[in-house]
Amino acid sequence: MKVHLLPFVAALWITATWPLSLSGAELSWWKGNLHTHTMWSDGDDYPEQIAKWYKDHGYHFLALSDHNTLQVGERWIDVMKSKGGPPALQKYLAAWGKDWVQQRDQGGRQQVRLRTLEEFRKRVEEPNRFLMIQSEEVTDRWKTAPVHMNATNLRHKITPQGGDSVFDVMQRNMNALLAQRKATEQPMFLHLNHPNFGWGVTAEELMRVKGERFFEVYNGHPSVRDLGDATHASTERMWDIINTRRLTELKLGLLYGLATDDAHNYHGMAANRSNTGRGWVMVRAAKLDAASLVLAMEKGDFYSSTGVTLKSLKQSSKEIDLTIQAAEGVQYTTQFIGTRRGYDATHKPITLANGTKLRVTHRYSAEVGQVLATVKGPRARYMLQGDEIYVRAKIVSSKPQKNGTTPNARESAWLQPVTP
Numbered sequence: 478m479k480v481h482l483l484p485f486v487a488a489l490w491i492t493a494t495w496p497l498s499l500s501g502a503e504l505s506w507w508k509g510n511l512h513t514h515t516m517w518s519d520g521d522d523y524p525e526q527i528a529k530w531y532k533d534h535g536y537h538f539l540a541l542s543d544h545n546t547l548q549v550g551e552r553w554i555d556v557m558k559s560k561g562g563p564p565a566l567q568k569y570l571a572a573w574g575k576d577w578v579q580q581r582d583q584g585g586r587q588q589v590r591l592r593t594l595e596e597f598r599k600r601v602e603e604p605n606r607f608l609m610i611q612s613e614e615v616t617d618r619w620k621t622a623p624v625h626m627n628a629t630n631l632r633h634k635i636t637p638q639g640g641d642s643v644f645d646v647m648q649r650n651m652n653a654l655l656a657q658r659k660a661t662e663q664p665m666f667l668h669l670n671h672p673n674f675g676w677g678v679t680a681e682e683l684m685r686v687k688g689e690r691f692f693e694v695y696n697g698h699p700s701v702r703d704l705g706d707a708t709h710a711s712t713e714r715m716w717d718i719i720n721t722r723r724l725t726e727l728k729l730g731l732l733y734g735l736a737t738d739d740a741h742n743y744h745g746m747a748a749n750r751s752n753t754g755r756g757w758v759m760v761r762a763a764k765l766d767a768a769s770l771v772l773a774m775e776k777g778d779f780y781s782s783t784g785v786t787l788k789s790l791k792q793s794s795k796e797i798d799l800t801i802q803a804a805e806g807v808q809y810t811t812q813f814i815g816t817r818r819g820y821d822a823t824h825k826p827i828t829l830a831n832g833t834k835l836r837v838t839h840r841y842s843a844e845v846g847q848v849l850a851t852v853k854g855p856r857a858r859y860m861l862q863g864d865e866i867y868v869r870a871k872i873v874s875s876k877p878q879k880n881g882t883t884p885n886a887r888e889s890a891w892l893q894p895v896t897p
Contacts, residue, residue, distance in 0.1 A: 509538035512737035518543035521560035522743035540612035664771040671701035694734030697755030710838040717846025736781035784888025803855040811857035815868035869894035
């Protein structure tokens with residue numbers, strides 16, 4: 478099987494080598510979530526309500542990424558059959574009023590019309606304070622493997638492209654996004670969601686996708702298994718494997734790691750529900766508009782977090798220098814993680830007792846994604862020695878993550894990798 482890449486596809490993924498912007502008085506940090514669901518697909522609340530929650534909780538931008546749909550056109554839902562039911566409607570009416578909430582009786586059934594993005598964004602957006610970004614979760618699969626990819630700032634819906642393998646599905650959907658980007662001249666990107674959901678995607682499959690720049694290293698849904706298990710690599714382990722091989726063998730450039738909510742549940746907070754406020758990105762850009770945010774992220778000028786906030790950050794091909802906005806009584810540990818040139822490149826598939834190879838990420842040596850240095854405290858600096866293939870930083874605090882999905886989750890942050 479061959480995947481044919483159009484010339485512009487190659488041209489776009491080569492931009493992985495763009496330089497990282499360092500600092501500047503004209504740049505600001507913007508907090509946002511790129512993976513969220515509403516009643517337009519399988520969320521249990523109305524889109525305006527969800528947008529209002531994020532705005533009220535200090536976010537600057539939000540992408541509502543419903544499955545295989547945009548919030549466009551006329552859509553009516555049956556209140557009793559909807560996931561939020563009558564309680565969600567009562568909250569919606571209380572917050573927005575009867576003049577805004579459109580209801581009707583259809584064959585004895587109470588229905589509500591879902592407002593479109595263009596309608597409700599006028600009620601929630603504010604310049605330099607809050608921005609809505611059009612998005613879609615392109616929900617595809619290969620056989621039993623789920624392959625979900627979020628399209629951020631797209632103009633038109635992308636129909637799942639299918640394919641002959643997990644890799645082929647990803648590449649075809651990526652090609653569709655890049656074709657739309659070229660045709661519209663609008664900055665947009667497609668990122669891989671929760672690779673361990675349904676054990677859908679392996680590191681070896683994801684690393685080969687041309688044009689892919691992002692994946693979710695953290696997803697706040699309790700069913701996506703970021704931490705892996707005895708047979709399946711964690712998303713962080715996958716990240717290190719992918720970047721090591723992309724930069725050495727495949728020459729495809731860095732893959733960046735996102736933290737997202739993947740929120741579906743907005744009525745009651747619990748570890749076993751996919752709630753808001755678990756994972757987000759902090760993007761450094763000159764303006765709060767979609768194009769500026771996308772371009773900044775493609776330069777790697779952002780970090781991902783579940784609670785840790787940075788006071789300052791400088792990253793270049795020579796150093797990573799960070800200062801944490803420290804909370805009183807909280808301890809912070811920064812690990813600088815990377816792979817050095819000359820690493821042991823052997824890897825082996827995982828097999829059953831009868832010799833059958835499992836479709837899971839291979840086993841790699843400890844020299845792939847090793848801890849190069851550890852620093853305690855709110856300030857950490859790493860000077861690249863030049864023999865690293867890449868270096869990234871991870872910060873873990875002693876403070877438990879608010880409403881975490883695992884018992885021992887601590888507030889953390891993931892910086893994007895740099896190359897010497």
